[in-house]
Amino acid sequence: GQQVMQIPQYQHVQEGEDFTTYCNSSTTLSNIQWYKQRPGGHPVFLIQLVKSGEVKKQKRLTFQFGEAKKNSSLHITATQTTDVGTYFCANDMRFGAGTRLTVKP
Amino acid sequence: ETGVTQTPRHLVMGMTNKKSLKCEQHLGHNAMYWYKQSAKKPLELMFVYSLEERVENNSVPSRFSPECPNSSHLFLHLHTLQPEDSALYLCASSQVRVGGLANEQFFGPGTRLTVL
Numbered sequence: 001g002q003q004v005m006q007i008p009q010y011q012h013v014q015e016g017e018d019f020t021t022y023c024n025s026s027t028t029l030s031n032i033q034w035y036k037q038r039p040g041g042h043p044v045f046l047i048q049l050v051k052s053g054e055v056k057k058q059k060r061l062t063f064q065f066g067e068a069k070k071n072s073s074l075h076i077t078a079t080q081t082t083d084v085g086t087y088f089c090a091n092d093m094r095f096g097a098g099t100r101l102t103v104k105p
Numbered sequence: 106e107t108g109v110t111q112t113p114r115h116l117v118m119g120m121t122n123k124k125s126l127k128c129e130q131h132l133g134h135n136a137m138y139w140y141k142q143s144a145k146k147p148l149e150l151m152f153v154y155s156l157e158e159r160v161e162n163n164s165v166p167s168r169f170s171p172e173c174p175n176s177s178h179l180f181l182h183l184h185t186l187q188p189e190d191s192a193l194y195l196c197a198s199s200q201v202r203v204g205g206l207a208n209e210q211f212f213g214p215g216t217r218l219t220v221l
Contacts, residue, residue: 033209042195043148044107045209088148093138093161093210095148 004029004089006096014104019076021099023089031091032065032072037098038085046074079103108132109213111196117219118186126181126216128196136201137179138210139171143192154179155201186220193217 005024013019023032031050035043047056049065049072056063062075076083079101086098108131118124130137139151153161154173168190170182179196197210 042107042212042214043197043210045211048209093150093153095140095150097147 003094004032004091004096006089006099008099009097010100010102012102012104013079015081016078019079019083019101021074021087021089021101023072023074023096025070025091028069029072029091030069033090034063034072034074035088035090035095036085037088041085043088043095076101081105107211107213109196109198109211111194111213111216113216114214115217115219117221118183119221120186120188122186123182123184125183126194126196126218128179128181128213130177130179130196130198130211130213132198132200132211134198134200134211135176136199137173137176138197138199139179139181140195140197140212141192142195142215148195152181183218186218188220191218191220 007022011019031048033048034046036046037043047063049063052069053067054065060077064073072089074087081103084101084103086100088098089096110129112127136155138153141149141151150163151165152171157173157176168185172180193215195215196213199208199210
């Protein structure tokens, strides 16, 4: 698996605002996975993207895989306090550093 | 509950102690993993076992010794650890298909290790 770079490291938003985290690689990725880790918890699988330009949605979460398969993003619309946690991207067992999201009610 | 259990959940040990972490998966998966998660570094892959064979060892110090007696159980034997080894140790499992893409990993709750 390739090492993936993830930004930002931290993001603090007001409840109702949108949130986006980005994952980048210098090489083409076979796939990208996204996980969420709640405070005090363990990573939980959210989704896997495989195809170039793929877009998948899960309620307020939108996941994208770049056309060149070198980047990916996770966008949350209208954040809620339940969205708090650290979001990781991963490629074949290699995890990005994660983006820690905090939401102010 | 993800179907992956880890014991103990918390462990405090001295640098001269020997202890073992245990992981068990009830999902019928054929691959198991050890990760280290500390405040200073992202999730670090330590060991990978696929079909009970170690397929990856990411330059982990020899004071960490993994053991995979069968596809459902994974151990991490610890001896003469250092304070900087204090971290959350996470076990995960997945179903790996030959020639196929990596599948989602299911993580256990982790063992919070403190080395004094």
